[in-house]
Amino acid sequence: MPARLPSWAWVTGLTTGAIAAVAVLAVQADQGPKPTASTSRPSAASATADAKPSAEPEEKETGTETEAESEAVPADSGTGRRIVYSLDDRQVWLVDASDAPRRSFEVWPGTVAPDPGTYAIGTRTEATTGSDGVAVEHIMYFAAKSGVSIAFSNAVDGSSPPPPDGRTTGGIRVAKEDGEALWTFGTPGTTVRVVG
Known part of the structure; x- marks a missing residue:
């Protein structure tokens, strides 16, 4: 009758084998193709207003010209997400965290x-009426100045009217689809860098 191996020997053998397999897979992955940033612009037909970041800059129509939404990020705007x-x-x-612009609008x-400086997204409100009387959604407060709260938001009806004359407002309005993308991206605590 053959001798039986103790259980610790089996566990040690299986653990060693698993570590070796992981090491082989890591080496193979390191030798595989690496993702690279694309400098080509996607066609206008493939551009979407999806709130999820994509691997390439989106484009938008402005008049009769098409321009990349992800133009160069201002040089003095910090680093990271x-x-x-x-x-x-x-x-x-x-x-994003790799300093790549995922959307611009x-x-x-x-x-x-x-004022120019570094802030963070604080309170978020899904919907309310703005100080200009317009129904707004995706409100993300990040600063205050002279007793006025400053926040990003979009009009529920998608409009972008100028503030009424004589009315003090701190709302920074964005287009409806941009408001949805901003809401998804700007979780509480997200850094907001304001530049001149």
Whole structure:
């Protein structure tokens, strides 16, 4: 009758075999193809307004020209996963952890603008009525100035009217599909970098 191996020998053998298999797979994965950033622009037909980040910049129609939504992120906007808001360009970029812009879009600011600096998404409200009387959704507060709360939002009906004359507003309005993408990306605590 052959000698029986003790259970610790079986466990040691199986563990060693599993570690060896993982090491072989890791080496094979390291030698495989690596993902690279594409510099080509997708066709307008393949562009979507999906709230999920895609591997390539999206495009949007502006008049008769098509332009990449993910234009260069401002150089002084920090690093890492963040929302970048340019006061001068009236533009927002959603930037992933690898510093790649995943989406960029135009915004319509209120009458009170945040000072350049670093902020974070705080309170989020799904829907309310803005101080201008417009029904808004996807409200994400990130700053306050002169007693006015400053937040990103989109009009429920998709409109982007200018604030009424004489009314003080801190709402930064975005298009409806951009509001959905911003809401998905801008979880509480997400960095908001405001640049001039």
